Amino acid sequence: MFGFHYRLERHSIALAVAIILVASVGGAVEIAPLFTIDETVEHAPDMRLYTPLELAGREVYIREGCYACHSQMIRTLRDEVERYGPYSLAAESQYDHPMLWGSKRTGPDLARIGGKYSDEWHFAHLFNPREVVPESVMPAYRWLSRNELSTDDLGRYLAALRKVGVPYSDDMVAHAADDAHGQATPDSARARGVAGRYGEPTNIRAFDGDPGRLTEMDAVIAYLQILGQLTKAAYGSAPDAGE
């Protein structure tokens, strides 16, 4: 073995090829089968897609680096299931480009935050976290309510996501900007289109309390309120605590 190496280390290209080959095995064995084994991602027929507004909120969540302190992955541990809800399934993030499972909980997990608090609570909390949670160390995100949401690129977001495998229809892509406005403006003509395209359970309301203006706050709250709500797959059977 050492004799072989004695010869190998005299050839830079051979050494480089050997490094690539040896280093490729692990990734090939662990990653490639995740695309081919059907059981990897559970079947969730009721899975909904992010609406353009929720997707825009998700992009704000990414832009502000929320994932650095909040995970979206409830582990199969008893205390986590009791604290946050049923453990996360792979199906729930099957359309998440990128996934936001996170690696650190400076704040609590958000995988099932949707529907737990009111829109008003989220608004107050994002505007000044210490208003509602005095001990919080979360930054205040006041500018979210000042910034108008830019909807110009939403059609292109959906089109790009469709190219990487999210089943958005032509109709959804074409109406992306309208749907973003419609979702935050209840009782308008545009709002009815949203429910038609994305399903009746879609939240359609003025998330920041002001139907006249579409802000980044609307988008983020719409996104937070849908977390854990896109499919009921995880709630199907009684939560199985731990392993």
Next chain:
Amino acid sequence: MVAQLTQFERRLALIIAGLMALCGLVLAAFGHRDPIGVHGLIILAAAIGTMFVVISGSFADVPDDSHLGRYYDDPIKVGVVLAMGWAVFAMAVGDWVAWLLAYPEMTFDAAWSGFGRLRPMHTTGIIFGFGGNALIATSFHVMQRTSRARMPDQLSPWFVLLGYNLFCILAVTGYPMGITQSKEYAEPEWYADIWLVIVWVVYLALYLRTLARRQEPHIYVANWYYLAFILVVAVLHIVNNLAMPIALASAKSFPIFAGVQDAMTQWWYGHNAVAFFLTAGFLGMMYYYLPTRSGRPIFSYRLSIISFWGITFFYMWAGSHHLHYTALPHWVQTLGMTFSAMLLVPSWASAGNALLTLNGAWHKVRDDATLRFMMVAAVFYGLSTFEGSFMAIRPVNSLSHYTDWTVAHVHAGALGWVALITFGAIYALVPILWKRQGMYSSALVEVHFWLALAGTLVYVFAMWNSGLVQGLMWRTYSASGTLAYSFVESLVAMHPYYIARAVGGLLFLSGAVVGCINIWMTARHAPGTAQDAVRDRPLVILASRSLEPGE
């Protein structure tokens, strides 16, 4: 800088800078409604600045052939300065965000100053700015010395170094504007990623071309590690950054993988960024600077073969231990845990090889703070690789994951291992580069050493404590069978540790500032060496074959 370039290289530099200016202009023009436009302007400014420097230097005489009998060290000097600059910048940002966690109101009401936007400035600045520049600079030094050959040309080392720093600048200026892919340690968007691939290909070519000119039959161990660093980081970077841009004039893209596949790819990347950026490269550094500084040969050649291939093979399996108990299939978690445990063998073989090399030179460790930096780095390498294997065991991970214990582990590695070995290497390298008898002040090196060690210990102990407290509070049940603590109670318990951590970081940062002053004074004022170090020359002159500049 330009004076050392041949006429052909000066023209080529001008053409490359011109092409980049054009790219910058196109991005700035078509992306003027998008943050990518700002990056276009930055690229344009960098390219025009480079053209200005090249043109103003073009009137200098073309160097004669005598320089071919010397190593080419100019880019290394710049690399060392850049590494120290990034260190101070990124550590300062890190300490800033550390204080923010203790006192969240100490900030501006502006998007750019949010914790989530500043944090990747810290991680990118340290890993890529500080670590990357240190690796590039030392690799240029090590590959020439161990091959006893000058670099094949004068342009590509500058292209690699400056191009790489442009990537770093695009990254850290992107975050405050909100440009990020959110993938940890791979945050820069698609166009910066493509640029890094171009730089990296030139880096690999430069390394292989230098090795091809070597006057030693064998390739020295340090080069294996630097090669693994370059090659594997390229593979990781390309696969993890595959993404679909929404438009060519927009910074925004969507990664092509989703959910569980994206998570596995990301942590295959993330863990091996630790393995091949923060471990392999720095082991290369250690394998050269530790033996040369201590004047002792490496303890065991065979041990270094075993540990090298062990690290190269095992590490790539370990990434899934970041995803224990998640929606990642159980079999992948088990593989990750198993290989992480086995990884302890090559890791401790490396650490042991380093420490045993010091046998017979321990009196130097006592007297020479530079060597002591490297010795303590090897100890921390051993400690954090043990901790890493331990934390990868599933039940241990159930406690440690998502808590500050992970942060403690990362910083035991990043401060204790990566930064200390780098400071040791830089203190060994600076007098050689600037042809000085030694550092300007060895007392300041001592001061830096103790500040760095104290900072590391304060930081790591604070985070170990907070991580354990946090993890235990989350899983504690009351007598009635309900969870004993709310989340916010665990957060309140962190406050004293967050202050201690920020103080530890401040100590470490002040050490780095002391180091910068010392390096500056060495370059400017330290007495030079009388002998022009005839020993520190490539072997080409003796080899009686004439050398073409472009060879």
